[in-house]
Amino acid sequence: MEFDYLRRLVKDFSAIDIDAGKEYLADLRLSPLLPDQGCESVQELLQQLRGKSFGGVHRKVVDAMTNNETWFFRDLHPFTALGDEIIPELMKKRASDRRLAIWSAACSSGQEPYSIAMLIRDRFMIPGWSFSIRATDISTPILERAKKGIYTQMEVNRGLPAPALAKHFTKSGSQWELKSEVRDMVSFDLINLSQPWSGIPTADIVFLRNVLIYFEVDVRKRILEQVRRVLRSDGYLFLGGAETTLNLDSNFERVQFGRYACYRMKG
Numbered sequence: 001m002e003f004d005y006l007r008r009l010v011k012d013f014s015a016i017d018i019d020a021g022k023e024y025l026a027d028l029r030l031s032p033l034l035p036d037q038g039c040e041s042v043q044e045l046l047q048q049l050r051g052k053s054f055g056g057v058h059r060k061v062v063d064a065m066t067n068n069e070t071w072f073f074r075d076l077h078p079f080t081a082l083g084d085e086i087i088p089e090l091m092k093k094r095a096s097d098r099r100l101a102i103w104s105a106a107c108s109s110g111q112e113p114y115s116i117a118m119l120i121r122d123r124f125m126i127p128g129w130s131f132s133i134r135a136t137d138i139s140t141p142i143l144e145r146a147k148k149g150i151y152t153q154m155e156v157n158r159g160l161p162a163p164a165l166a167k168h169f170t171k172s173g174s175q176w177e178l179k180s181e182v183r184d185m186v187s188f189d190l191i192n193l194s195q196p197w198s199g200i201p202t203a204d205i206v207f208l209r210n211v212l213i214y215f216e217v218d219v220r221k222r223i224l225e226q227v228r229r230v231l232r233s234d235g236y237l238f239l240g241g242a243e244t245t246l247n248l249d250s251n252f253e254r255v256q257f258g259r260y261a262c263y264r265m266k267g
């Protein structure tokens with residue numbers, strides 16, 4: 001199989017480093033694209049793409065190779081820290097301008113930013129306060145899904161407490177649709193974290209969870225450096241359970257909140 005070409009294609013566009021020896025993953029993820037492309041095998045599809053300049057089908061291949069796994073209130077403890085400690089602390093600090101901006105970078109199908117939105121709606125909707133939640137990802141199809149806010153039974157069974165399901169969703173056939181009052185709290189945009197960022201507004205809290213692990217060390221460093229330009233000096237960075245700033249960016253320090261540690265800038 002043209003696995004080396006596939007690895008390069010994915011890496012050049014998204015910076016995602018697919019491990020050598022993951023040929024089986026390519027077969028599994030790219031097979032569904034074959035009928036539309038009139039190809040009989042993944043090998044044939046990749047051979048066709050190799051001869052053409054980067055276009056829509058190349059993008060579909062990169063999307064298919066991306067891990068979009070996510071769930072509501074993923075790992076729980078980050079959301080406990082957010083609701084019990086971090087939002088209250090920052091609301092005290094922002095008492096004069098009464099605004100908080102949260103960025104969910106690499107938001108996948110929306111469960112992460114919508115979990116933040118539900119938490120804020122349930123606990124912090126105080127008149128006069130404005131909360132902006134911006135969610136971004138590299139994949140257009142996943143963002144289209146996220147914007148709809150429609151989830152399967154299996155997706156709402158993952159992490160979403162029953163009272164939140166009853167309160168914030170309506171049943172729509174066999175699926176669950178997030179109510180517009182929560183959906184409208186989140187805005188979605190396409191942002192490739194591995195390219196230079198432009199036009200990203202300052203944020204008080206950045207969720208950058210379960211995406212750095214797919215990048216090589218240099219890319220992680222570059223991304224963290226850019227996070228520092230976007231994050232307010234007293235703001236907080238949330239990473240995934242297997243991720244850290246340690247040995248990547250010495251400007252961050254780890255701060256423990258109960259059973260979760262997040263990061264803020266030193267000084």
Ligand SMILES: C[S@@+](CC[C@H](N)C(=O)[O-])C[C@H]1O[C@@H](n2cnc3c(N)ncnc32)[C@H](O)[C@@H]1O
Pocket residue numbers: 013014015016066067068069070071074105106107108109112136137138139142191192193194208209210211240
């Ligand atoms: C495993 S999901 C994590 C979703 C969510 N943050 C969470 O923790 O549940 C990783 C997401 O990162 C996105 N992603 C991968 N490479 C990216 C890049 N270069 N720029 C922006 N997003 C990227 C993928 O499309 C995918 O939706």
